[in-house]
Amino acid sequence: MATKVKIKIKDATLLREKLDVLYAQTSQILLAKWALRMAKHILTITGVEYENNQIIQQGFATNEAWQIGNARMYDVRQAGFKVHKLAKECSNELEKTTLRVAGQAIGTGHMREHAMVASDYAIKAINLIYPNDSKAAENERQWQIDELTRIMNER
Numbered sequence: 001m002a003t004k005v006k007i008k009i010k011d012a013t014l015l016r017e018k019l020d021v022l023y024a025q026t027s028q029i030l031l032a033k034w035a036l037r038m039a040k041h042i043l044t045i046t047g048v049e050y051e052n053n054q055i056i057q058q059g060f061a062t063n064e065a066w067q068i069g070n071a072r073m074y075d076v077r078q079a080g081f082k083v084h085k086l087a088k089e090c091s092n093e094l095e096k097t098t099l100r101v102a103g104q105a106i107g108t109g110h111m112r113e114h115a116m117v118a119s120d121y122a123i124k125a126i127n128l129i130y131p132n133d134s135k136a137a138e139n140e141r142q143w144q145i146d147e148l149t150r151i152m153n154e155r
Contacts (some may be wrong), residue, residue, distance in 0.1 A: 003116045009123045010134065016119075017143035021072070022148050023116055027068050034148045035105035036060055041143070042122045046098045048128065055082050056099075056155040059106040066109035076109030097125045119144050 002020050007020055022029065036053035039060075043050045050056045053089065059079035065071035080103045087099035122144070130136035 003113065005120050006117060007120055007124055010127050010137055011120075011123050012134065012138040014143045015138060017146065019119065019141060019145050020116070022145065022150045022152070025118060026148065026152060027135055028038070028112040029109055030148075030151050031112050032063055032067055032105075032108040034144075034151050035111055035115040035118045036063055037110040037147055037151070038118060038122055038144060039102040039105035041147075042101045042125050046094055048095050050102065053086075055086055056102055059102065060082050063109045065107045071109070074112045076106060080104070080107035080114070088121065094125060097121055097128060098117065108124045 002017070003023065004015070026034070040050070043056075047128055059082060062071050062075050064077040066073070066076045083099055083103035083106055085105060087096045089094035090099060098121075101118050101121040104114045107114035108118065119141075123140055126136050126140045
């Protein structure tokens with residue numbers, strides 16, 4: 001069953017549908033790996049400093065620990081909430097959206113659905129950087145597809 005977009009975005013609908021098919025075939029652990037890569041990708045594109053941010057780094061580390069069985073879903077959920085709290089405190093819409101990508105990506109260890117929500121927030125961030133540029137959204141969706149395919153093939 002296809003996932004639903006829960007936020008308002010200008011998207012490359014056919015590419016999202018293609019991504020949704022891949023998502024349905026992918027384990028939660030591989031989705032978590034993909035979501036973290038996507039978060040780092042969007043954090044870099046938007047210029048949101050995360051490498052020295054303890055909350056984000058701890059969230060990424062908690063998700064990675066969960067992937068190998070060294071953290072509980074509860075721990076991942078709490079780590080994601082901390083990043084969402086940072087987002088809530090932001091007045092800058094791009095930074096807030098970018099932090100939502102990271103929070104959702106971290107939360108993928110709690111629920112696999114968070115991976116697709118993170119991908120949609122990534123599109124929203126791209127929409128904010130490149131308003132009315134459908135090619136930018138297409139490029140981001142294609143990056144997401146390519147990256148998920150690469151992770152699926154790494155097994």
